[in-house]
Amino acid sequence: MQLLFKLLFFSALISLYACSKKTSVTNISESHIIVNNSKIDSTIYKAMLPYKKTHDEQMYAVIAKSEDALVKSDVESTLGNFFCDAVIYETKKILGKDSAMLDVAIFNKGGLRNSLPKGNITIGNVFELMPFDNEVVLLKLSGAQFKDMCYKIVEKGGIPIGGMRLTMKGTTPTDITVKGKAFDETKDYWVVTSDYLANGGDSYNFFKDAKERKIMNVLLRNMIINYCEDITKLEQTIKPKLDGRIQLSK
Numbered sequence: 001m002q003l004l005f006k007l008l009f010f011s012a013l014i015s016l017y018a019c020s021k022k023t024s025v026t027n028i029s030e031s032h033i034i035v036n037n038s039k040i041d042s043t044i045y046k047a048m049l050p051y052k053k054t055h056d057e058q059m060y061a062v063i064a065k066s067e068d069a070l071v072k073s074d075v076e077s078t079l080g081n082f083f084c085d086a087v088i089y090e091t092k093k094i095l096g097k098d099s100a101m102l103d104v105a106i107f108n109k110g111g112l113r114n115s116l117p118k119g120n121i122t123i124g125n126v127f128e129l130m131p132f133d134n135e136v137v138l139l140k141l142s143g144a145q146f147k148d149m150c151y152k153i154v155e156k157g158g159i160p161i162g163g164m165r166l167t168m169k170g171t172t173p174t175d176i177t178v179k180g181k182a183f184d185e186t187k188d189y190w191v192v193t194s195d196y197l198a199n200g201g202d203s204y205n206f207f208k209d210a211k212e213r214k215i216m217n218v219l220l221r222n223m224i225i226n227y228c229e230d231i232t233k234l235e236q237t238i239k240p241k242l243d244g245r246i247q248l249s250k
Contacts, residue, residue, distance in 0.1 A: 059127070061123050063121060063123055064121045064228035064229070064231060065120055065232075065238065066116060066118055066121055066240065067238065067239050067240065069116065069117055069118045070115055070116040072109060072112060075157065075168070077160070078242060079112055079240075080107070080109070080112070081245065082238060083107060084161055086227035086228075087223055087224075088102065088105045088162050089230075090226055090230075091138070094216060102138070102163070102192060104161065104163040104192070105191070105192045105193070106161050106192075106197070107161075108160070108196075108201075109156070109159055111132070111194060111220075112130070113131055113132075121228060121238070129224070134219065134220045135217070135218065136193075136194070136216035137193055137194065137198040138190055138213070139191045139210035139213055140189070140211045141210055142211055143183075143185035143188065143189070145206050145210065145211075147173075149206065151173060152203070152204060152206075154173045158246045164245065166245075166247075168249060170249070195215075198213065
């Protein structure tokens, strides 16, 4: 028992000393430890193998074919056009009898993280295109808000759009048409976009004040996968195109 009290006493003294003494960093050094071990843990590998097989089967599944690569570029791009047109197509399918309400699709270049290849397009390719779980949102914009959106398109130097056309004249959008008709600032317009932009991301603050908002409860990535599968069922291929939906004033 006396030994125990002595140990406790000395432990208390050491603790008090450590608490009272101030410490500071006097020297910093670094070293690199190279781990070069190619040995595979067979037990873990065997446990993971069924999941890897299922994952690979899903990711490498071919869902469409493209006649050329779909790539990003300034002003207007084949990738942006394809993406917007695909989202409009799939959104209208979900809306059903109310599909005519949808006017325009708009997205940001940064949301499209990769190109799509010429030839076979796999589910994995679509995941590389859209690695984020962005959801589809419908916004009802006033004419004034829609015009703000058009100015943002010009400010960004052209971004992915569908269902509309415009000309960029300096910092001003001109010749704006929606579904083939001249833009009318007295009308409301329904726009499909991502939840990221709908919540004001990328400085699209005017989207936060939309007159109405409908959450579609579907991921954009899944919409693109569905579209690819739909056109394949119709025995169609993806035909990348630039159609002049955004033009630069001469």
